[in-house]
Amino acid sequence: MSQADILKKPCPGCPFSRKTDPKYLKSRGEDVRRFIGQSVGPFLLPCHTFADKEDWPLDVERPQCVGAAMHRDLIGVADSLPEQLTRATGDAEEVFESSAAYMAYHDGCTVEEAVEKLDNYPVNRLFYDEIARCHRSGRKVKA
Numbered sequence: 001m002s003q004a005d006i007l008k009k010p011c012p013g014c015p016f017s018r019k020t021d022p023k024y025l026k027s028r029g030e031d032v033r034r035f036i037g038q039s040v041g042p043f044l045l046p047c048h049t050f051a052d053k054e055d056w057p058l059d060v061e062r063p064q065c066v067g068a069a070m071h072r073d074l075i076g077v078a079d080s081l082p083e084q085l086t087r088a089t090g091d092a093e094e095v096f097e098s099s100a101a102y103m104a105y106h107d108g109c110t111v112e113e114a115v116e117k118l119d120n121y122p123v124n125r126l127f128y129d130e131i132a133r134c135h136r137s138g139r140k141v142k143a
Helices: 032-039 066-075 099-107 111-120 123-137
Strands: none
Touching (some): 032 066, 032 099
């Protein structure tokens, strides 16, 4: 897949794509709540297709996750994020239209159960957990 394609639609295996195997995140030891926390905040999310390429800098020049950009548009946070982050028009056939739908898909539960999980562990807490995780790892975060 070329960089031009990545700027138009989610790549194969994008965690935000409805076409990605729902077991993908767990197979990599990831928790969907981490991605939800990142999606609502000012986090630079590089496209994982380019994650292992040494020639891409770890900054806004690296191709960013268009699936996350589309999801951010659908959940209504894109316009409040820094302009350096990739923008894309959301398409609910390509990516998840809500954090609850995203969680339900990857956790194998109903949307109603995901809403209840998010009521008990709200999205803004996931955002703050992600900021804390970044600080512990030494990554710079601008909130």
